[in-house]
Amino acid sequence: MENEGVVLSREGFAALLRALREDGYRLVGPTVRDGAIVYDTIGGIADLPEGWTEVQERGRYRLERRTDRALFGFAVGPESFKRSFFAPTVSLWRARRKDGSFVVLDRAAEMPRVALIGARACDLHAIAIQDRVLLEGPAVDPSYAARRRGAFVVALNCGTAGGTCFCVSMGTGPKAASGFDLALTELFDGEDHRFLVQVASPEGAAILARVPHGEAQKTDLEAAERVVQNTASQMGRSLDTTGIKELLYRNLDHPRWDDVADRCLACANCTLVCPTCFCSTVEDVTDLDGEHAERVQRWDSCFTLDHSYVHGGSVRPSTKSRYRQWLTHKLASWIDQFGTSGCVGCGRCVTWCPVGIDITEEVAAIRSTEKG
Amino acid sequence: MTARTDPWSPTPTRILRVRRETRDTFTVELEGQNRAFEPGQFNMLYLFGIGEVPVSISGDPGNPDVLVHTIRAVGTTTLAMKRQAKRGSALGVRGPFGSAWPVRAAEGDDLLIMAGGLGLAPLRPVMYHALRHRQRFGRVTLLYGARSPEDLLFRSEHGRWARKDCVVEVTVDRAGPNWVGRVGVVPALVDVTPLDPARTTAMLCGPEVMMRFSVRTLEARGLAHERIFVSMERSMKCAVGFCGHCQFGPTFVCKDGPVLRLDRIARLFGKREI
Known part of the structure; x- marks a missing residue:
């Protein structure tokens, strides 16, 4: 942490990614695929979404060209870094039948180390929550x-803030506060494209020492501060979190749940794009002769009927109860369970809802029409 | 990761005995392997290649040599268990998990144990414990109901419990002409039971509707929520708080429950579709 401010040129940033690869990290960063900016394995800066941004609104996401060569000139795509750690499918174990019993075979535990490139403050909070x-x-x-x-x-x-972003309301961004080794702010000064780098760990300092970099000037620090201040002022959404746990606990029978249930398709999109949703289920599979069995864990969603199924039926058969479960868990009971909100204000659930349900609007509606 | 630290990994465990209980329930006795448990806790039982289910422990907590589970054959996994489980074969075991009935905190109290149907299974360890340490408790009362006389669990033990200074009241929802016992629901049995609200601990397990009405009758008799404990049932896949299925408001039934003190969940208890 010897240095608060280091500056990397575009070439210096490319060298940083090369150095991480040399150290055996698999780089996971943003790249354009199928008309969206997704997080995937990348080789270097050539794979980043240079010159791309996106327009986000409820139920709407479109890529657009920027006028500059920004590498991170967008907000957040449909995917967070969730899948890098909490994988969509995981083989939990395999077992083999033996003498009327079975033996559990050792599972492969070693995983290649990953380096997350360009992780946003909201997503870092989401990782801390998971x-x-x-x-x-x-x-x-x-x-x-x-x-x-x-x-x-x-x-x-x-x-840049997306049209559905509300990290300022949730106290999670747009500036990364913790959970990183290096934090970058992308800066433009005419044609000069560079990154101000904040070093937060010995590992970060060590790798930075191996790539060409310069000392940050006072003007760089000021410019970086203006960038995040500007982003904070552009939030597409806001959510009043005052007493939100008690508000939702008090209003489990509010008529708004019926209203939203009429629109909600229970498609589970919101839970799949949510960077904190952690529900999973398991599937047991066998080979054809029944001698080998495997248990696979995969992402699940509280919007499915199966999620609450016990003998005799589902605990939450109605869409109304499942939407209420999701929203009250995310914004209220999560606080009792884990000491923080389960929402980081990334806005993905708003953008990727096929019918444009907006979590901030639903909470506001309950708040404004609460019966005293 | 070794199997020891991996909460997902089942331990193959030999079956010592299988016993038919009623037309749809059976009891599996597994090698105990010195797995100590508290009354009210549950294990995840895995049938090779078929699936895994949460099942409460229905045996004697004073006997760690045998692990007893009473299971209703009702879904894919439990129906296959009923067909396939036999002496010498094995089930995978993970556990024990979850919270326990407050058998130590309730010492000196009267115990009022209320069970509906298979709900007697997780309460039987309390009966064993209370009768083994009979002098530690005041009145011990079991109020038990099932759909029909044929659905009553552990019938041969009811008389044995009654002979050890325990009141056993049994009722059924409906019965044929051969039944000379009570007909009616479990909550109604509270009316025929002496109850001192200052020194009674109530433990309830059964269908939620049975527990809901039982709580009402207990409230009417002046029993505080702090003295009422219920065992909840929810879907469970992991049993350690990862999978999210068992949430009941802020409560993870797998790790905060299944035994919950009523005052801590009263806000949601009895609400539909929580």
Whole structure:
């Protein structure tokens, strides 16, 4: 942490990614695929979405060209870094039949270390929230722990806010505060394209020492501060979180739940794009001769009927009860369970809802029409 | 990761005995392997290649040599267990998980144990414990109901419990002419039971509707929510708080429950579709 301010040129940033690869990290960063900016394995800066931004609104996402060569000139795509650690499908174990019983075969535990490139403040908060669920409870999820261990994080302070962003309301962004080794702010000065780098760990300092970099000037620090201030002023949405847990606990029978249930398709999109949703289920599979069995964990959603199924039926058969479960868990009971909100204000659930249900609007409606 | 630290990994465990209980329930006794448990806790039982289900422990907590589970054959996994489980074969076991009935905190109190149907299974360990340490408790009363006389669990033990200074009141929803016992619902049995609200701990397990009406009758008799404990049932896949299925408001039934003190969940208890 010897240095608060270091500047990387565009070439210096490219060298940083090369250095991480040389150290054996798999780089996971933003790239354009299928008309969206997604997080995937990248080779270097050539794979980043240079010159792209997006327009986001409720139920709407479109890529657009920028007029500059920004590498991170967008907000957030449909995917968070969730899948890097909490994988969509995981083989939990395999077993073989033996002498009327069975033996559990050892599982592969070693995972290549990943380096997250361009992680936004909201997504870093989401990772910290999932850590609390899967690493810091009474039990540790081995697959999550194996993927999460040794990850290197290059954060990016947002230079643009999406139309559905509300991280300022949730106190999670747009500036990364923790959970990273290096934090970048992308700066333009005419044709001069560079990054102000904040160093937050010895690992971050060590790798930075291996790539060409310069000292930050006072003007760089000021410019970076203006970038995040500008982004904070552009939030597409806001959510009043005052007493939100009590508000929602008080209003489990509010008529708004019927209203939203008429629109909600229970499609589970919101839970799949949510960077904190952690529900999963398991599937048991066997080979054809029945000698080998495997248990696979995969993402699940509280919007499915199966999610609450016990003998005799589902606990939450109505869409109304399932939407209420999702929203009250995210914004209220999560606080009792884990000490923080389950929402980081990334706005993905608003953008990717096929019928444009907006979590901020639903809460506001309940708040404004609460019966005293 | 070794199997020891992996909460997902089942331990193959030999079946010592299988016993038919009623037309749709059966009891599996597994090698105990010194797995200590508290009354009210549950295990995840895995049938090779078929699936895994949460099942409460219905045996004697004073006997760690045998792990007893009473199971209703009602879904894919439990129906296959009923067909396939036999002496010498094995089930995978994960556990024990969850919270326990407050058998130590309730010492000196009267115990009022109320069970509906299979709900007697997780309460039987309390009966064993209370009768083994009979002098530690005041009155011990079991109020038990099932759909029909044929659905009553552990019938041969009811008389044994009654002979050990325990009141056992049994009722059924409907019965044929051969039934000379009570007909009616479990909550109605509270009316025929002496109850001192200052020194009674009530433990309830059964269908939610049975527990809801039982709570009402207990409230009417002046029993505080702090003295009422219920065992909840929800879908469970992991049993350690990862999978999210068992949430009941802020409560994870797998790790905060299944046994919950009523005052801590009263806000949601009895609400539909929580």
